[in-house]
């Protein structure tokens with residue numbers, strides 16, 4: 374069954390200032406650069422993670438939710 378609907382909203386927690394920002398994730402793309410709206414820090418995914426949502430968000434990115442393995446959604 375491929376009726377799985379990914380969650381598209383994720384709350385990103387900035388590792389620098391701790392600000393939490395609700396962001397909408399693109400369905401088929403990874404977000405590897407994110408600028409914190411609060412402190413302007415440029416966030417990058419942690420090593421092993423494909424995008425900033427996987428590293429700092431409450432919900433992993435849609436390709437991961439759809440069953441992809443880490444890193445399978447980019448590149």
Ligand SMILES: [Zn+2]
Nearest residue numbers: 387390409412
């Ligand atoms: Zn910040």
